[in-house]
Amino acid sequence: MKSMSIEIKTLTPIWTGGVKGNCDILHETGIIGSMRWWYEAIVRGLGGYACDPVEQGCIFDKGKYDDAKNEGKTEHEALHTAGLCDVCQVFGATGWKRRFSLRIIHDITISAWKGKEMLNVCPPTRSHGWFLPAGRVGSFTLKIHGDSDVIARLVSLLLFIEEWGAIGAKPQLGYGFFKINNRDEIQEIREDAMDLSKIIYTKIDSLGLPDLRQFTFFRYRFKPSRNDWWTRVKGLQRLLGDPKAASKLSQLVKMEIIPVSPVLKNQWRYVEWPASSPAKRWIFGTIDQEKRRGKISISWAYREKNMWVVRGWAWLPEEERTKIGTIIQHRQGVGVVENILKDELVWKKALNLDNNSRTDLYVERLTNIDQIIKFLRG
Numbered sequence: 001m002k003s004m005s006i007e008i009k010t011l012t013p014i015w016t017g018g019v020k021g022n023c024d025i026l027h028e029t030g031i032i033g034s035m036r037w038w039y040e041a042i043v044r045g046l047g048g049y050a051c052d053p054v055e056q057g058c059i060f061d062k063g064k065y066d067d068a069k070n071e072g073k074t075e076h077e078a079l080h081t082a083g084l085c086d087v088c089q090v091f092g093a094t095g096w097k098r099r100f101s102l103r104i105i106h107d108i109t110i111s112a113w114k115g116k117e118m119l120n121v122c123p124p125t126r127s128h129g130w131f132l133p134a135g136r137v138g139s140f141t142l143k144i145h146g147d148s149d150v151i152a153r154l155v156s157l158l159l160f161i162e163e164w165g166a167i168g169a170k171p172q173l174g175y176g177f178f179k180i181n182n183r184d185e186i187q188e189i190r191e192d193a194m195d196l197s198k199i200i201y202t203k204i205d206s207l208g209l210p211d212l213r214q215f216t217f218f219r220y221r222f223k224p225s226r227n228d229w230w231t232r233v234k235g236l237q238r239l240l241g242d243p244k245a246a247s248k249l250s251q252l253v254k255m256e257i258i259p260v261s262p263v264l265k266n267q268w269r270y271v272e273w274p275a276s277s278p279a280k281r282w283i284f285g286t287i288d289q290e291k292r293r294g295k296i297s298i299s300w301a302y303r304e305k306n307m308w309v310v311r312g313w314a315w316l317p318e319e320e321r322t323k324i325g326t327i328i329q330h331r332q333g334v335g336v337v338e339n340i341l342k343d344e345l346v347w348k349k350a351l352n353l354d355n356n357s358r359t360d361l362y363v364e365r366l367t368n369i370d371q372i373i374k375f376l377r378g
């Protein structure tokens, strides 16, 4: 057994849920849940099988496991024979304990603003807009305890999430983007591209479940010509007129995090793609129905040296399976979103940046295993 400490600093507020819709302290379960989600997407992206823990999780069969071990199979193969997918082997399943423990220590996070009220970001022409809860900002340490190979996998996973994803809940609204402070220290024990030899390839239909082969990652960096660029962003500008909202916003500005996720989503969803369509509803979800969560996650703007950064990902499968089992093609809709994300002018417009601002945009759609391996290696 080994222990590993991963020191995390939030780049945007983190949200791990809690009682009565507040997030007073950080909860390990919210972090583990998001780690599992990413691990599933990676395993599927590499051609492996990851069960859907919500619909039909794996069940461990002790007898089959013992038989497989007696036949001389490796631990990994024996666990597969006993009914565990690559993800459940690490994260646990019915009859099989999670292979690691994770605790939050040295939690020195604080609420992103005082009070429990939400911040309502409402771009012009929207009647309700988006409601942002405070979340927590600051730093904390994840103390992970487990076998060395499990720790190596989790370290690779967290390094990947640090660069491209987010932890905790509500990434669609920009929560959970972070930086690892002791990167150099933990990088030494990461595994190479999740150690592919350990994934058993299976041809099981995973339609409707997150798979990196259907992900587009994006990162927009900009150096505005004005320091108070955010006061010109429509939707944030409005907040300045309301003392309560303005106070919340000014607390965020001091920390150099600006909640632009609603503004960009509004631009993509209503300005750049005005027509309503099933594909659009499917990709963006609906504001009022939490159940239909959008597939696009985007951070708030945060500072990285002398630039501001906004980044995120879009999970854009081209096929949707309906409740009655029919398949709907969304290739065209996916193409529309791709083009919007790739258009630097759209970003500039949404953030209302002037021509003197320096910007660069990176967008990459992953479609096959080779690309994913390259991507995981960085």
Ligand SMILES: [Zn+2]
Residues within 6 Å of the ligand: 050, 051, 052, 057, 058, 084, 085, 086, 087, 088, 089, 093
């Ligand atoms: Zn499983």
